[in-house]
Amino acid sequence: MTRALITGITGQDGAYLSRYLLGKGYDVVGLVRRNSTPNLDRLEQLGIVHDVKLVEGDLGDQLSIINAVNDAAPAEFYNLAAQSFVPESWKTPAQTGECTGLGVTRCLEAVKVVDPTIRFYQASSSEMYGKVAEVPQRETTPFYPRSPYGVAKVYGYWITVNYRESYGIYACNGILFNHESPLRGPEFLPRKVTSAVARIALGLQHELRLGNLEARRDWGFAGDYVEAMWLMLQQDKPDDYVVSTNETHTVGELVDIAFRRAGIGDWEKHVVIDPALYRPAEVDLLKGDATKARTNLGWRPRVAFEELISMMVDADLDRELRKLPASLTAIAAAA
Ligand code: NAP
Numbered sequence: 393m394t395r396a397l398i399t400g401i402t403g404q405d406g407a408y409l410s411r412y413l414l415g416k417g418y419d420v421v422g423l424v425r426r427n428s429t430p431n432l433d434r435l436e437q438l439g440i441v442h443d444v445k446l447v448e449g450d451l452g453d454q455l456s457i458i459n460a461v462n463d464a465a466p467a468e469f470y471n472l473a474a475q476s477f478v479p480e481s482w483k484t485p486a487q488t489g490e491c492t493g494l495g496v497t498r499c500l501e502a503v504k505v506v507d508p509t510i511r512f513y514q515a516s517s518s519e520m521y522g523k524v525a526e527v528p529q530r531e532t533t534p535f536y537p538r539s540p541y542g543v544a545k546v547y548g549y550w551i552t553v554n555y556r557e558s559y560g561i562y563a564c565n566g567i568l569f570n571h572e573s574p575l576r577g578p579e580f581l582p583r584k585v586t587s588a589v590a591r592i593a594l595g596l597q598h599e600l601r602l603g604n605l606e607a608r609r610d611w612g613f614a615g616d617y618v619e620a621m622w623l624m625l626q627q628d629k630p631d632d633y634v635v636s637t638n639e640t641h642t643v644g645e646l647v648d649i650a651f652r653r654a655g656i657g658d659w660e661k662h663v664v665i666d667p668a669l670y671r672p673a674e675v676d677l678l679k680g681d682a683t684k685a686r687t688n689l690g691w692r693p694r695v696a697f698e699e700l701i702s703m704m705v706d707a708d709l710d711r712e713l714r715k716l717p718a719s720l721t722a723i724a725a726a727a
Pocket residue numbers: 399400401402403404405406423424425427431449450451452471472473474475476477491515516517518567568569570571572577
C-alpha cells in the first residue's frame with residue numbers, strides 16, 4: 393500500500409485529494425495543526441474522516457514536520473497547507489510569508505533529511521502571474537505577484553525548483569488556477585456568492601456585499617484538479633504544470649449564473665458594491681493554458697463553469713434547508 397502525507401488535509405483540496413488517494417488504495421496521513429476544536433468538517437462531509445490517520449504539526453515549526461515525515465514514512469508528500477486567502481495576506485503579510493512561503497522550505501528540508509526519495513508536490517498558484525505578462529498564462533509566463541500571498545507562493549515555487557535541482561528531489565509545482573466546490577471556504581468569492589444566493593432565495597438574507605465585479609478568473613472544479621496533483625507525482629521525471637480550464641469569466645458572470653440557478657433574475661437588486669472589498673492591488677485577468685498537463689499527464693477538466701456554480705448553489709440550498717426547522721422546510725422548498 394502506498395502511503396501519502398498531506399499537509400492542509402482539513403482544507404478543500406486536502407479533503408478531495410484524500411478521497412481520491414483512498415480510492416486508489418493509498419494509506420493517507422494528514423498533518424494537522426493543533427486547534428482547540430478539531431476542524432474535520434470536510435473530511436466528515438466526504439465520509440472519510442475515519443479512513444485517514446492524523447499527525448500533529450505546523451508549517452511554522454521545522455521539527456514537527458521532520459517528525460511527521462519520519463513517523464508517516466510516506467512515498468508521496470503533498471504540501472497543500474497555506475494561509476490561502478488573498479485579502480488576509482495584506483493584514484498578516486509576515487505570517488503569510490512564514491507559512492505559505494518558508495513553510496515550503498521546511499517541508500522540503502524534512503524530505504531532504506528524512507528520505508530524499510519521497511516525491512513532493514507543491515501547491516503553487518496562478519496568483520503568481522498577478523499583473524499578467526501574457527494571455528493565456530502557461531508554465532513559461534513570467535511571474536508578477538500582486539499580493540503578499542502571491543509573493544509567498546513565488547518563493548514556494550522557486551524553492552521547490554531549487555531543491556529539485558540542488559538535491560535531485562522529485563519535486564513538482566502544480567500551478568493551479570482557481571478551483572472551487574461545495575467544500576470551498578465561505579470567504580472565497582464563489583462560495584460567498586453561492587451561500588448568499590441560497591439564503592436570499594430562501595428569504596433568510598436580502599443583501600450580498602461584493603467588491604470588484606470586473607475581475608476575471610479561470611474557475612474549475614477542485615475534484616478534477618486533485619487528480620492532476622497525483623498524476624504529476626507518477627511521471628518518470630519531476631516537472632511543473634499549469635492546471636486550468638483555459639476559460640475566463642468575470643465575477644459578474646459568476647454572480648449572474650448563481651442567482652439564475654436559484655430562480656432570481658434581478659440580482660442587481662440584491663448586490664451592493666462595497667469599496668472596502670476592493671483589493672490594494674488586483675489580479676485583473678487569469679486564463680490558464682493547460683496544454684502541457686493535457687499532453688504529458690493526459691489530464692483534462694471535466695466539470696464546466698456553469699455546472700460548477702450550479703452544483704455549488706444546489707449544495708448551499710440543501711445546506712440551508714437542512715438547517716431550517718422541519719415545519720419550515722416544506723414551505724421554503726415550495727417557495
Ligand atoms: P484551504 O481550504 O484554505 O486549506 C488550507 C489548509 O492549510 C487548511 O487545512 C489549513 O488548516 C492548513 N494550514 C494553514 N496554516 C497552516 C499551518 N501553519 N500549519 C499547518 N497547516 C496549515 O486551501 P485550499 O483551497 O484547499 O488550497 C490548497 C492549497 O492550494 C493552498 O496551498 C492554496 O494556497 C493552494 N491553491 C489553491 C487554489 C484554489 O483555487 N483553491 C489555487 C491555487 C493554489 P486549518 O484547517 O487548521 O486552518
